[in-house]
Amino acid sequence: MSSKETWKRLLTYVNQYKNATFGVIVCAIISVLASLVGPYMIGRAIDHMAGQGGVDFRGVAQILAGLGIVYAVGSLFSWLLTYLTNRVAYQTVNDMRRELFDHFNILPLSFHDNHPQGDSISRFVNDMDAVSDGLLQGFSTLITGIVTIIGSIVLMLYISPLMTLVVLVSAPVTYGVARFITTRSQRMFREQAKILGSLNGYVEEMIGGQRVVTAFHYENRTFEEFSAKNGQLYQAGVKSQFYGSLSNPSTRLVNNMTFSVTAMIGCISIILGVISVGGLSSFLIYTNLFAKPFNEITGVLTQFQSATASAQRIFAILDSPPEQPEKSNAVQLERSKGTIVFDHVKFSYNPERTLITDFSLEVKPGTRVAIVGQTGAGKTTLVNLLMRFYDVDSGSISIDGVNINDMSRDSLRTNFGMVLQDTWLFSGTIRDNIAYGKPEATEEDVIAAATAANAHSFIKRLPHGYETVISGSGDTLSQGQKQLLTIARVILVDPPMLILDEATSSIDTLTEARIQKAFMKMINGRTSFVIAHRLSTIREADLILYMKNGDVVESGTHNELLASGGHYASLYNSQFTTA
Numbered sequence: 169m170s171s172k173e174t175w176k177r178l179l180t181y182v183n184q185y186k187n188a189t190f191g192v193i194v195c196a197i198i199s200v201l202a203s204l205v206g207p208y209m210i211g212r213a214i215d216h217m218a219g220q221g222g223v224d225f226r227g228v229a230q231i232l233a234g235l236g237i238v239y240a241v242g243s244l245f246s247w248l249l250t251y252l253t254n255r256v257a258y259q260t261v262n263d264m265r266r267e268l269f270d271h272f273n274i275l276p277l278s279f280h281d282n283h284p285q286g287d288s289i290s291r292f293v294n295d296m297d298a299v300s301d302g303l304l305q306g307f308s309t310l311i312t313g314i315v316t317i318i319g320s321i322v323l324m325l326y327i328s329p330l331m332t333l334v335v336l337v338s339a340p341v342t343y344g345v346a347r348f349i350t351t352r353s354q355r356m357f358r359e360q361a362k363i364l365g366s367l368n369g370y371v372e373e374m375i376g377g378q379r380v381v382t383a384f385h386y387e388n389r390t391f392e393e394f395s396a397k398n399g400q401l402y403q404a405g406v407k408s409q410f411y412g413s414l415s416n417p418s419t420r421l422v423n424n425m426t427f428s429v430t431a432m433i434g435c436i437s438i439i440l441g442v443i444s445v446g447g448l449s450s451f452l453i454y455t456n457l458f459a460k461p462f463n464e465i466t467g468v469l470t471q472f473q474s475a476t477a478s479a480q481r482i483f484a485i486l487d488s489p490p491e492q493p494e495k496s497n498a499v500q501l502e503r504s505k506g507t508i509v510f511d512h513v514k515f516s517y518n519p520e521r522t523l524i525t526d527f528s529l530e531v532k533p534g535t536r537v538a539i540v541g542q543t544g545a546g547k548t549t550l551v552n553l554l555m556r557f558y559d560v561d562s563g564s565i566s567i568d569g570v571n572i573n574d575m576s577r578d579s580l581r582t583n584f585g586m587v588l589q590d591t592w593l594f595s596g597t598i599r600d601n602i603a604y605g606k607p608e609a610t611e612e613d614v615i616a617a618a619t620a621a622n623a624h625s626f627i628k629r630l631p632h633g634y635e636t637v638i639s640g641s642g643d644t645l646s647q648g649q650k651q652l653l654t655i656a657r658v659i660l661v662d663p664p665m666l667i668l669d670e671a672t673s674s675i676d677t678l679t680e681a682r683i684q685k686a687f688m689k690m691i692n693g694r695t696s697f698v699i700a701h702r703l704s705t706i707r708e709a710d711l712i713l714y715m716k717n718g719d720v721v722e723s724g725t726h727n728e729l730l731a732s733g734g735h736y737a738s739l740y741n742s743q744f745t746t747a
């Protein structure tokens with residue numbers, strides 16, 4: 169998307185606040201006009217004091233009173249300008265953020281699988297901030313700057329065309345000097361931001377992995393690496409500040425030289441009687457007013473560039489195609505009986521490499537299916553297809569005789585309860601975390617679910633019981649406790665079908681036994697798919713699917729598969745017999 173298209177699109181958001189935007193323009197014009205009228209009145213006041221026949225006190229007093237009113241009006245509108253600009257900018261960014269969040273929710277899982285989380289978060293926070301700053305600063309600075317420049321030129325021309333010519337000739341020089349320095353300093357600032365980003369990432373990694381760092385005695389090495397990056401940041405900071413600090417004095421030097429030349433011409437003009445002393449005073453103030461916006465606009469251009477780049481990153485997400493829209497006559501799956509049929513399913517993440525070539529299976533209600541296979545065999549992929557996180561390329565999956573592609577996704581997914589290895593908890597109380605899928609649940613329901621999940625006893629021992637607040641990462645709980653909470657969460661919702669991913673990470677044997685018991689209780693009577701790592705789960709399964717390179721190469725009960733002496737039998741013999 170080009171910069172022009174980006175801004176056109178950005179302005180469609182701003183356009184929703186037409187009245188406020190119009191107010192911004194009106195306030196900018198009035199506040200600038202007040203600041204332009206002021207110097208003219210000051211000049212006139214000086215003429216009333218320096219004119220022939222002494223000081224005209226009445227005239228001066230009248231002008232000063234007028235000046236007071238003009239500046240008061242100017243200040244009022246300048247405040248209104250800031251207020252309205254803030255409103256337009258924040259409301260615009262608010263709308264964009266809402267739209268982005270909405271869009272995130274309807275993006276297919278493939279998007280999230282292929283985009284780093286950190287980058288998506290950065291678009292939400294940093295890029296939105298850059299757009300907001302661009303709109304906030306850019307708008308008012310650009311409008312007031314342009315009106316100030318045009319207004320000062322008109323008034324300067326009115327006072328003295330010759331002196332105006334001198335000022336106008338110097339303007340491109342000032343602009344050129346400012347541009348020369350800022351382009352260089354921007355390069356340095358970009359470099360500094362890059363190093364800062366890398367330092368941030370490094371610190372985040374090291375703090376997150378502090379345990380591993382300490383375990384491997386890596387403290388000295390990490391300190392050295394950190395010091396090197398910190399040193400680079402220092403160098404880049406000094407350089408960018410050096411260049412940045414040149415900008416103001418250099419442009420001021422050019423402006424002051426222009427000021428001196430115009431003042432000299434002005435004095436000669438006074439002697440020649442072409443202009444008055446007051447006229448020269450007004451003119452000199454206008455030269456300052458005229459020069460100021462150039463610097464500001466140069467600064468704002470950088471902000472515009474950064475806002476454009478950020479808006480492009482935001483629009484790129486908004487333009488990512490959402491999940492295929494639901495069919496208008498999509499079937500609402502009520503409480504499923506739990507019959508699942510995979511019929512010649514073919515699927516690949518990547519068109520060049522087919523993963524599942526031809527998978528068929530019929531699962532009767534209440535069947536416990538254990539999926540086993542080496543890492544990367546396609547176990548999670550099967551779950552992804554079942555939940556319609558990805559759509560099959562050909563063939564079909566149906567539940568209770570209805571193709572899942574003809575069902576509403578919501579009704580399909582609410583029929584499944586999922587407990588994954590990566591437990592997901594959010595900042596809030598234990599109670600709210602358990603009641604996530606059923607916020608209206610009563611205290612008794614929550615306790616009953618926790619009890620069924622064997623979680624009640626540990627929750628009770630926490631200082632505030634069910635009201636204990638945990639952080640999003642749930643770091644104050646053990647891995648096993650976190651999993652018990654997610655099991656309680658699913659038990660509370662009571663879905664007819666289950667998808668469970670047994671934890672591979674080591675959990676203490678007591679908690680593991682508890683989880684196992686909770687799993688078994690939950691599975692009882694429900695169609696369930698368990699990505700199984702434990703022998704007990706596998707042995708008790710009604711059907712075991714052994715997956716290899718995306719396909720189910722063996723299926724049957726534990727005894728059948730063992731007797732057939734295939735892949736499962738070797739896996740069992742190599743892994744589980746010792747266990």
Ligand SMILES: Nc1ncnc2c1ncn2[C@@H]1O[C@H](COP(=O)(O)OP(=O)(O)OP(=O)(O)O)[C@@H](O)[C@H]1O
Pocket residue numbers: 278281282517518523541542543544545546547548549550
């Ligand atoms: N989102 C994705 N995009 C592209 N390829 C993927 C994606 N997810 C998985 N794959 C690939 O598909 C294959 C099967 O992956 P899958 O996650 O289903 O394996 P798995 O059996 O669940 O493995 P594990 O036991 O390690 O979790 C792997 O080769 C993997 O690299």
